[in-house]
């Protein structure tokens with residue numbers, strides 16, 4: 001069945017076409033983001049949800065999203081998506097981190113000019129027939145200092161354009177490297193210095209607990225008198241009430257805002273001030289940017305739903321479309337080995353060691369680790385998947401250790417997973433054969449050669465004559481056919497392991513009988 005995607009906000013028709021071309025069924029309902037009840041009613045029918053900013057993907061909505069696998073944000077900010085709730089449900093959240101950056105940076109520059117020359121007010125006055133030539137005295141931006149708070153993608157483009165406009169650019173961003181600052185021609189400074197020196201301040205950080213009210217009343221008071229403030233990032237970065245007071249007192253000469261604490265903003269403390277310019281969250285609204293983000297989000301979502309490739313996910317390691325064919329069999333192997341170890345372990349797991357040897361050590365081991373953790377956790381947590389497993393493992397305090405060795409041994413690649421409990425360590429290793437099938441090659445240090453089968457019996461025993469015959473007879477008498485029988489042992493007479501693939505299932509009674517056979521140490525049913 002083809003995967004189904006719902007587009008619940010207004011997106012370029014390009015997105016619809018791309019989904020169709022890639023074999024994904026698509027429903028375009030651009031006003032649904034504003035209708036929470038209706039959206040909750042139908043979300044259960046979809047594998048993917050493509051949104052802009054109107055749709056709020058809350059934990060409550062996700063409860064109804066029983067088959068949802070991916071949420072794609074055609075844009076950058078994902079503050080309208082409850083990512084921890086999506087992660088807990090194993091739903092990938094992806095965005096398009098670059099598609100609208102230039103457009104948004106250009107909007108910030110446009111707002112800076114609008115402020116410097118009071119263009120919106122001058123336009124309104126002129127069109128009202130007033131010709132108030134003396135009323136609108138602007139300022140030049142050449143040689144002025146622009147303070148950029150948050151110098152990532154958009155902040156970096158704004159800085160680059162401002163340098164071209166002959167401004168001096170200073171930036172506050174704890175994660176901006178000195179090399180990158182030199183590359184984009186900005187002087188890296190602390191916030192206090194930026195506030196003291198900047199003639200214009202432009203904000204380009206996400207809204208986090210650290211950046212909320214980064215321009216507080218106190219910070220605004222430290223600004224140079226006559227500063228002009230531009231916010232094209234997120235409402236809440238500036239204390240709107242404090243800014244209004246500073247505008248009223250004349251300490252701040254002007255403010256241009258595209259984003260507001262409450263959106264849609266129908267009332268706001270800044271509204272009505274003569275030196276304030278506002279736009280309704282138009283930062284990303286150009287034909288080019290909307291084309292970019294629509295195309296990108298549809299490609300990313302279709303790649304995931306159809307091919308399993310993951311890009312620009314905020315809660316899962318990336319898997320490129322190029323690496324997916326080579327990686328996929330190893331993802332399967334890692335999950336099955338994890339599942340094997342998880343099913344064998346009854347007591348609390350305290351830690352997990354993942355060893356990647358040979359070719360597999362050069363692959364995307366973050367994705368493989370996520371798959372292996374899924375396998376380990378699934379016997380206890382049905383709903384866990386590659387998206388949620390790393391977070392669940394962390395939540396449960398499981399120490400996860402990764403070891404990579406590129407030298408090859410007997411096999412081109414070996415993946416070994418060791419589960420640690422308070423009492424013991426138990427490891428299982430596997431590889432992928434040329435036919436793409438995962439195989440078990442080692443259990444507890446004992447060499448084996450077994451395929452994974454849907455129903456298996458795992459028996460450890462003392463290696464004594466007669467065991468195989470007795471086990472075969474017991475299963476045969478119960479009407480259970482043996483499909484494959486793999487054996488391994490430490491040395492003659494020591495610990496041995498039998499891995500038996502069976503048609504049908506062993507019930508609890510029969511398992512007790514296997515357990516009661518002479519020399520059997522442990523018997524377990526396994527399902528893959």
Ligand SMILES: NC(=O)C1=CN([C@@H]2O[C@H](COP(=O)(O)OP(=O)(O)OC[C@H]3O[C@@H](n4cnc5c(N)ncnc54)[C@H](O)[C@@H]3O)[C@@H](O)[C@H]2O)C=CC1
Pocket residue numbers: 075076077078097100101104149150151152153154155172173174175176204205206207210211232233234258259281282283284285
């Ligand atoms: N108005 C609009 O329509 C649009 C708004 N945006 C918003 O613009 C913002 C920036 O987007 P990008 O540049 O793509 O993000 P980005 O992730 O490339 O850059 C953000 C920068 O903020 C910095 N940062 C984080 N915490 C900080 C702190 N406490 N102090 C100073 N700097 C800090 C980071 O180090 C990073 O360099 C986002 O909030 C995004 O949602 C993006 C597109 C359109």
Ligand SMILES: O=C(O)CCC(=O)C(=O)O
Pocket residue numbers: 052053074075076077078100281283284285
């Ligand atoms: O989709 C939009 O119009 C808003 C864009 C935005 O805020 C973002 O990409 O973070």
